[in-house]
């Protein structure tokens with residue numbers, strides 16, 4: 108072949124022997140230098156800012172901080188669970204042919220996405236002003252103040268708000284499943300709800316899980332907002348301590364450290380969860396595995 | 401056979417999509433055990449007719465009876481009452497449907513696809529359902545693929561599993577909507593073989609197809625549709641070799657070339 112090549116091709120072939128000089132990335136060097144400068148400045152500020160690191164270490168595992176951490180974790184889990192359950196229910200209502208259900212879902216999503224979370228927390232916390240008692244009139248009734256304390260108000264506030272966002276995520280997950288799947292399910296005699304439960308939702312999970320994982324991580328940090336209604340999560344407990352001992356920055360560092368730790372663990376968990384749910388999609392499994400399945 | 405009560409009766413069925421009449425007064429009746437092939441150009445309403453028969457579409461006028469039961473409505477005196485979601489689901493049990501694009505449940509293995517209906521819908525014991533599914537897998541020649549996911553199967557294999565999935569519900573009538581159109585030519589034969597076997601076992605089938613060879617060999621009756629209407633109907637020999645209508649002649653000539 109090579110002896111048959113035209114002169115132009117032979118000329119180009121000679122290029123293959125030349126030395127390659129890599130591109131120079133001046134921008135990267137400048138950026139790195141700038142970042143080093145800023146870092147040095149921050150480190151210097153912290154070093155000279157009279158932060159008592161022994162105090163940070165001392166309070167990192169203080170009982171009040173750990174109790175706050177536990178409350179933060181419990182609240183995150185409960186609020187996310189409520190949010191996911193409400194999200195699925197309202198997504199299904201939103202897509203229902205029943206106009207009443209659809210209207211209720213639309214209103215719910217509109218209201219909870221349209222008002223600030225802080226305002227919603229305050230509303231729940233002060234619910235007793237509107238409904239002094241709750242329950243079924245004449246049968247069972249409780250005083251609202253007893254039922255909706257800081258924990259309940261936070262749970263309802265965070266959970267219902269999360270539900271409105273999750274509903275949209277679930278809805279887009281459901282829409283991502285091919286209509287052919289629904290038609291095949293109907294054709295073997297499944298009702299609408301059975302089709303959702305057995306065929307559509309399991310396949311929608313692949314689309315639903317990554318954003319819900321992100322929201323789980325956001326929720327850890329969002330619980331801190333409940334400090335304004337006296338829910339004793341980690342930030343509020345840190346504040347209570349620094350009101351007494353004036354070690355403001357030290358205790359904020361303690362709280363920040365715990366948040367970072369929890370969020371990092373969740374991110375690792377999310378990585379593995381996504382891997383599980385993307386299995387069998389797009390790539391073929393090895394025949395050897397198939398025999399065991 | 402002619403004496404038997406028809407398994408499907410359609411009377412003046414009209415289906416509109418906006419201004420378009422996808423079905424424009426279709427009437428037909430199909431006897432039990434018949435293999436009814438439907439041919440016709442693209443957009444002539446063949447799929448729509450099948451989808452109306454198992455209520456994937458609602459009709460705008462006319463009436464359809466499947467297995468002696470009016471579908472979609474209950475008659476009370478002079479009134480027709482719309483059926484509920486659950487009642488429609490029950491009526492669909494009489495028919496099985498095979499789609500052009502297979503539509504196997506992607507998150508389930510071949511066996512799980514077949515067992516899903518009997519266990520979830522018919523509430524049969526899982527063990528019985530699995531045993532029957534294994535018989536069906538054997539019947540479609542795919543016993544070795546019981547644990548494969550749809551993505552791991554060829555189109556022909558997926559379609560054979562889809563047929564097994566429909567048969568697992570023990571329907572009285574099977575609807576096929578161009579079951580081989582999405583397949584590579586070398587995979588068409590294996591699916592047609594399963595359908596031929598099904599036809600000879602006495603199953604009532606309505607088959608929309610462009611496989612004129614299959615129609616000639618297996619059909620007991622052929623319908624030619626065009627523009628939402630049944631243009632003519634007759635034995636395979638008549639329709640495929642000596643059609644009376646110009647439109648049928650043109651269509652068959654076009655398919656054969």
Ligand SMILES: Nc1ncnc2c1ncn2[C@@H]1O[C@H](COP(=O)(O)OP(=O)(O)OP(=O)(O)O)[C@@H](O)[C@H]1O
Nearest residue numbers: 417420421422440441442443444445446447448449
């Ligand atoms: N969901 C829908 N919305 C609007 N129009 C539709 C819908 N389904 C079908 N149609 C129209 O109805 C007509 C009949 O469609 P149908 O799918 O029944 O044709 P067909 O005979 O099956 O054609 P093909 O051989 O291409 O599958 C077509 O003009 C089509 O565009």
Ligand SMILES: [Mg+2]
Nearest residue numbers: 446447448578
């Ligand atoms: Mg079609």
